[in-house]
Amino acid sequence: MKARNKMRQLINQKGKVIRAVGAHNGLTARLVERHNFDAVWASGFEISSSFAKPDANILSMTEFKNITENIIESTTLPVIADCDTGFGNVNNVIETVKKFENIGVSGISIEDKIFPKMNSFVEKGQSLISKKEFEDKLKAAKDTQIDPDLIIIARIESLIAGSGMDDALERAFAYYQAGADMILIHSKIHNPSEVLQFRKLWNYPTPVVIVPTTYPMFSVEEARNNDFKMLIYANPIIRSSVKAINDTLSKLYSSDSLLEIDDDLIDMSYMFDLQKVKEMV
Ligand code: SPV
Ligand code: MG
Numbered sequence: 001m002k003a004r005n006k007m008r009q010l011i012n013q014k015g016k017v018i019r020a021v022g023a024h025n026g027l028t029a030r031l032v033e034r035h036n037f038d039a040v041w042a043s044g045f046e047i048s049s050s051f052a053k054p055d056a057n058i059l060s061m062t063e064f065k066n067i068t069e070n071i072i073e074s075t076t077l078p079v080i081a082d083c084d085t086g087f088g089n090v091n092n093v094i095e096t097v098k099k100f101e102n103i104g105v106s107g108i109s110i111e112d113k114i115f116p117k118m119n120s121f122v123e124k125g126q127s128l129i130s131k132k133e134f135e136d137k138l139k140a141a142k143d144t145q146i147d148p149d150l151i152i153i154a155r156i157e158s159l160i161a162g163s164g165m166d167d168a169l170e171r172a173f174a175y176y177q178a179g180a181d182m183i184l185i186h187s188k189i190h191n192p193s194e195v196l197q198f199r200k201l202w203n204y205p206t207p208v209v210i211v212p213t214t215y216p217m218f219s220v221e222e223a224r225n226n227d228f229k230m231l232i233y234a235n236p237i238i239r240s241s242v243k244a245i246n247d248t249l250s251k252l253y254s255s256d257s258l259l260e261i262d263d264d265l266i267d268m269s270y271m272f273d274l275q276k277v278k279e280m281v
Contacts, residue, residue: 003106006077008151017228020230022235023237024042026071026074037077040071041082041232042080043238045235049235056118057117061087065099081108083108083110084115085129086115092115093110096108096141101150110152112171112175113157121214128158131170134171138175138180142178155183165201169201172185172206181206184211184232192210192212199227
């Protein structure tokens with residue numbers, strides 16, 4: 001089954017909570033699939049971090065697209081592209097949807113912050129564009145897509161920018177009317193109360209996505225019971241990698257030989273398997 005059909009099927013499956021994990025290249029996307037998750041989130045934060053850059057539109061749309069292409073060719077899972085604000089205004093959104101649909105993404109997420117954006121957990125730089133301007137971006141995205149199975153996720157940053165719950169709900173309604181396939185409500189507080197409140201007040205059919213980075217205690221069971229459709233585990237891969245790399249490098253530096261870190265390393269045979277060396281002629 002095509003990844004895009006799979007994504008639609010997962011969304012339509014009653015009681016299913018889709019678990020997506022952030023990846024930043026083909027290798028990490030392949031690992032997400034090996035561990036049986038439902039989808040890959042081509043994370044702006046992970047990809048930017050892997051280039052040692054801030055998650056603030058420092059990398060270009062083309063750089064994100066090229067990485068996302070490598071992610072897609074490395075997994076059969078549906079890939080959701082984190083397209084930030086759509087890399088500019090409505091014209092950039094149109095170009096973004098054309099290009100990312102063409103490389104085979106199953107979903108495109110765009111958020112209602114100003115371009116250039118700043119990662120949601122950084123205090124500064126959290127300004128929103130107007131509701132009307134973002135509605136126009138969503139309408140343009142929906143008009144541009146060719147495959148009806150491609151999903152457009154409207155990400156609301158009202159709670160991140162301090163604009164409040166009423167603003168979040170008003171925007172959600174406007175984005176639903178503009179044709180968004182899913183609503184992502186983002187929150188940066190250290191418990192799930194905001195997203196739970198939003199979910200209770202959201203009475204329209206558009207399914208809701210959350211990113212529980214700052215409220216990691218939020219379980220799949222709670223997501224199911226509260227009718228959230230998708231959990232995005234946005235950055236555990238890059239953060240666990242950095243931790244492992246730091247541990248390895250500091251141990252190696254104070255060691256006399258590679259032997260002292262040997263047990264910490266994955267076997268070369270595992271790496272060859274990940275690279276699919278066996279499939280070579
Ligand atoms: C990302 O992974 O790039 C995200 C999630 O958009 S967050 O870092 O929470 O903004
Ligand atoms: Mg992002």
